[in-house]
Amino acid sequence: MDTKIKAWWLGHSAFRIESPSGKVIYIDPFLSQNPMTPDDQKNPDDVDYILLTHGHEDHVGDTSDLAKKTGCKVVAQVELSHLLKKEGLRDDQRIEFNKGGTVHFDDFSVTLVNANHSSSYGGQYAGEAGGLILSFEDDICFYHMGDTNIFSDLEIYGEIYDPHVVAVPIGDHYTMGPQEAAICVDMIGTKIAVPMHYGTFPVLTGEPKEFKSFVNDYCDTEVVIPKPGEKFLG
Ligand SMILES: [Zn+2]
Numbered sequence: 001m002d003t004k005i006k007a008w009w010l011g012h013s014a015f016r017i018e019s020p021s022g023k024v025i026y027i028d029p030f031l032s033q034n035p036m037t038p039d040d041q042k043n044p045d046d047v048d049y050i051l052l053t054h055g056h057e058d059h060v061g062d063t064s065d066l067a068k069k070t071g072c073k074v075v076a077q078v079e080l081s082h083l084l085k086k087e088g089l090r091d092d093q094r095i096e097f098n099k100g101g102t103v104h105f106d107d108f109s110v111t112l113v114n115a116n117h118s119s120s121y122g123g124q125y126a127g128e129a130g131g132l133i134l135s136f137e138d139d140i141c142f143y144h145m146g147d148t149n150i151f152s153d154l155e156i157y158g159e160i161y162d163p164h165v166v167a168v169p170i171g172d173h174y175t176m177g178p179q180e181a182a183i184c185v186d187m188i189g190t191k192i193a194v195p196m197h198y199g200t201f202p203v204l205t206g207e208p209k210e211f212k213s214f215v216n217d218y219c220d221t222e223v224v225i226p227k228p229g230e231k232f233l234g
């Protein structure tokens with residue numbers, strides 16, 4: 001399907017998305033220290049929004065530096081947002097919310113949903129980990145699961161939001177591995193699934209090919225496996 005949005009996977013759980021009107025959105029911008037991110041994508045200048053799933057360093061990544069440099073808005077769970085304020089994030093850049101809440105921007109909205117994981121930042125409590133559901137005006141819905149294992153709310157999210165694309169952690173060890181991830185895809189019922197949170201570090205052993213083969217066993221969702229830095233939508 002042709003989408004109006006454009007999306008790139010930048011390695012690990014980091015994504016760049018351009019909305020139909022051209023707003024630039026980064027999800028979990030772990031870039032400068034991310035061994036998978038191509039050098040020319042480690043330090044973007046054009047950022048309008050950063051969206052965070054939780055407080056761990058491999059997700060918050062370059063948020064503070066990018067926010068200072070670009071003046072972008074940072075959308076995060078309320079406790080994490082307050083920790084970023086202590087790091088210098090201005091109040092007019094901070095959009096804090098919590099689970100079930102939706103915030104609306106130019107031509108898209110973001111809903112914070114459940115993830116089954118932990119969350120801290122700089123050793124401090126950062127609220128609960130979440131997933132992010134992005135709904136674009138007259139276009140598709142993109143579900144970024146954050147870090148999680150399987151949980152039964154996923155079927156409900158599939159019914160409510162009917163996401164077209166889901167980004168799924170498959171690396172194992174700190175999140176679910178390929179088989180559990182594939183069953184999540186079946187529960188949510190998307191057209192496209194994109195594996196993430198694998199291969200960045202040796203301990204993240206889940207393989208995208210294994211994930212794809214499990215998905216093929218459970219449902220007819222198309223598995224798209226971008227290279228780090230590659231555009232996979234639009
Ligand atoms: Zn992680």
